[in-house]
Amino acid sequence: MRYSIHHRTVYRYEDNVSYSHHLARLTPLETPVQNHISSRIVVTPAPDILTSHRDYFNNPTSFFSLASPHQELVIDSHSEVVIAHSPANTLDLSPAWEIVRDQVRRSTISADLAAAEFCFASPLCPVLPDLVAYTLESFRPGTPILQATTDLTRRIHEDFSFDNSATTVTTPVSEVFAKRAGVCQDFAHLQISCLRSLGLPARYVSGYIRTDPPPGKPRLIGADASHAWISLYVPQLGWTDFDATNNIIPTTNHIWVAHGRDYHDICPIRGTVYGGGTQTLAIGVTVTPLESASS
Template identity: 45%
Template sequence: MDARAALLTVSHSTVYHYATAVETAQHLATIRPRACQWQEVVEHAEQIEPAPSYLTSRVDGFGNDVLYFSLDTPHDSLRMTTKTTVRLQPRWTNLDPAATPEWESVAQRLRYQAGSVFYPEAEFCFASPNIALSPELERYARASFAAGTPVVAGAIDLMHRLHADFEYAPTATAFDTPATQAFDLRRGVCQDFAQVMIGCLRALGLPARYVSGYLRTEPPAGQPRLIGADASHAWVSVFCPQSGWVDLDPTNDVLADLDHVTLAIGRDYSDVSLLRGMILGGGEHQVDVAVSVREVTTDE
């Protein structure tokens, strides 16, 4: 193994406790980490309790492996557990933010024009269910993108400003809080930090996508513990024609690298939520989540 690589094991448990029995349920689950150029999935195991009566999977339009399953017997809880080992390679060794193209040229290249070349990254320039392209987000973003600013340098400056201006507050927002509302509050969790930053970039015509995943629970010696390490995490990916997708974590003000395990990619949280679907019954519910990400040492 490359001495610079990191071998991480992710353990994730999610339990839904229902106030009354669920008679039947249809679910979609995004619980399988992606294989990427920088991330090799070495092992993956998953378990769903009660056992589904029907289970299948498919790759969605964003390249995520999504599970579809049915439960047709009454149940008062649903437990999903996964254990995954991934090998991560360092991604930014040769990245020079100041040498990336001017942001205006990137926005112009991906702007729709009849008869022009289609670039698939343009899909991530538009509004999405949780992210509106508001004038307020554009004004905030422009402070980081003066004329001629290199696109990655501008995105990193925007990340620095968001990290400084926003407060990490777990109870301030909900899973469906729109980016514009989180922006007004200047508070939220990693999902809100990511969606606000994505909205800022898209408001300038720059492609940006939402990345869900995990953070290493215990950092290497001498490094600070990252915020959000005890649950699923989220960050931002901005497109640069020269460098590809560059991942930035505004919650922690770092580039996503050897501490970040990629789970899924979409336009915003609504595309990659852990569990979606329909249930009959259940009433109110409580969710318990436990996440652990640790490095696998050579003697294990």
């Protein structure tokens, strides 16, 4: 499936901003199933500096800086991607979750070593004792890891209500777990914390989702600005994604933009602003299906 994505971010300030510096992660990733065709970022007013690089997690990242006074900043990101159907994993033939936990701990294989850093707590994904018992309801002894994670995904989807008034970007996982409500970012952080509580490598994925489905297909739940889900690493199989918000394994309706330990690592835009006073923020994303990848 081929998609065109337009992500627009508008900052408006009460007073002049004298100068500002920003990092943006708005360029889609190249993955085994996602082909990044093109991207461009347009900043208004025109920045004095605009460069690109790869961050620690290999996410495409833009840096821009403005040294002229402004009361409005507009960032337009335009991208095209083609997403192929990923091969189906046989859930019950994946290794038992205890085997994965132990292998990642002791492996000297480079891919396993790279994944091992996602076994530990991060600022927004703590390892909590209460989550161990909740997670073990799906991770019975000897259960194939992908089968167990699929069940955990289903339970989070059923046990937690999607409610964008229940949490904010600063709501901790412990409060989400207690409230049994949140949004896609909260569910991703919760599921990562659950998996890491058992010593399993899981990472946060940021991207977009096609919420307007083809005829006859159910509408998916996702934020207007972006969507979030998780990836679980299994040696020999690599990373497999799970979307607890919609209780699915992402395929051609999900567009990958960045991944990291949690939201702090992949925030779409962050920066330092000097002056400006009170600010307002408006974000809009349009994901347009263009054609089937085979056409």
